[in-house]
Amino acid sequence: MRIVYVLTSLGVGGAERQALALAERMAARGHTAAVLVLRPRLTEEWPTTLNVFRLEMRRTPLSFLTALARGRVFLNKFRPDVLHSHSFHANLVARLLKVFVREAVVLSSVHNVYEGSWGRMLCYRLTDGLSCRTVAVSKAAANRFVRLKAVPEAKCVVIPNGIDVAEFTPSAGRRRQLRSLMGIDAEFIWLTSGRIVPAKDYPNLLRAFALVQATRADTQLWIAGETIGAEFAKCSELANQLGLGNAVRWLGLRRDMAALLDATDGFVLGSAWEGMPLALAEAMAVEKPVVATDVGGVRELVGDAGMIVPPDNSDALAEALLAVMQLPQDDLCAISKRARERIVQSFNMDTKANDWEALYRAELGRN
Helix, strand or coil, X not given: CEEEEEECCCECCHHHHHHHHHHHHHHHCCCEEEEEECCCCCCCECCCCCEEEECCCCCCHHHHHHHHHHHHHHHHHHCCCEEEEECHHHXXXXXXXXXCCCCCEEEEEECECCCCCHHHHHHHHHHHHHCCEEEECCHHHHHHHHHXXXXXXXXXXXXXXXXXXXXXXXCHHHHHHHHHHCCCCCCEEEEEECCCCHHHCHHHHHHHHHHHHHXXXXXXXXXXXXXCHHHHHHHXXXXXXXXXXXXXXXXXXXXXXXXXXXXXXXXXXXXXXXXXCHHXXXXXXXXXXXXXXCCCCHHHHHCCCCEEECCCCHHHHHHHHHHHHCCCHHHHHHHXXXXXXXXXXXXXXXXXXXXXXXXXXXXXXXX
């Protein structure tokens, strides 16, 4: 098969990482894969060995039309069997590009329960005929898009995100090394990661952690995410107002998540909305106890291998964090082992690649 993966950017986000991981596996299986990127190059991007073609699209009508023309030239030369796009902007552009490659199958991936206002949902509805299938990363996301009539139920399927279980394997040596480097001895370290944006609701987490700190001073919260922009400034100021001081460590953008997870003792997610959070699944794969808010596909991911609390409830989040910290070591180990087993059995990236490959073939067979 000849497959083009359409992305808005290669920015360091979960959807982008998942798409590239899938594309690289398809290439390793002998398929011809390329990446079509809407936006110009960013300062921080995920690396890839695949062929990347950029449309250099900017927010002007002329740039949009020019980008479509560039996309037409690329696709007519590449002659894809499958156009697989990810998230709102890329999904719409891929659907429009279908006009130029009528023989190609277009698959649209939805990575969150919330992709924008009613106007975006209307755009999905109006262009649905140009897509063979919309694939959501969780049942929660699929149900919401069907309920909003953005996607017909008969055309919506669920394929959860996958994790590279070989990369995210616990390592005692890596743990000792990074804890020593970070100056950590016996403290209990909570980690969270992700872009510092409203969806992640860091204020909820910071307020919860302040309650934890009032009871257990021997703990820190590490936050891995790009420390720029107004949302970071707001969160940093809130941490200061809560008197958290050095108990919160802003780590910036990190590319060593497996090692960082090894060095910590638990993972927490305080989000307001999600699709199927990769960071949470990675933590489970590295055998970390997890505490997360009940949003999007979190419950589908965690199952009985972690603690789930209501969103926007700092008291409940704090209680769950303290409950984990107070568990006997044997209980913590049991939960952690169960978390990895769940990822290996149900969210293995190689298994998900099989699911995608089967879907590609099935849709091509119908085309």
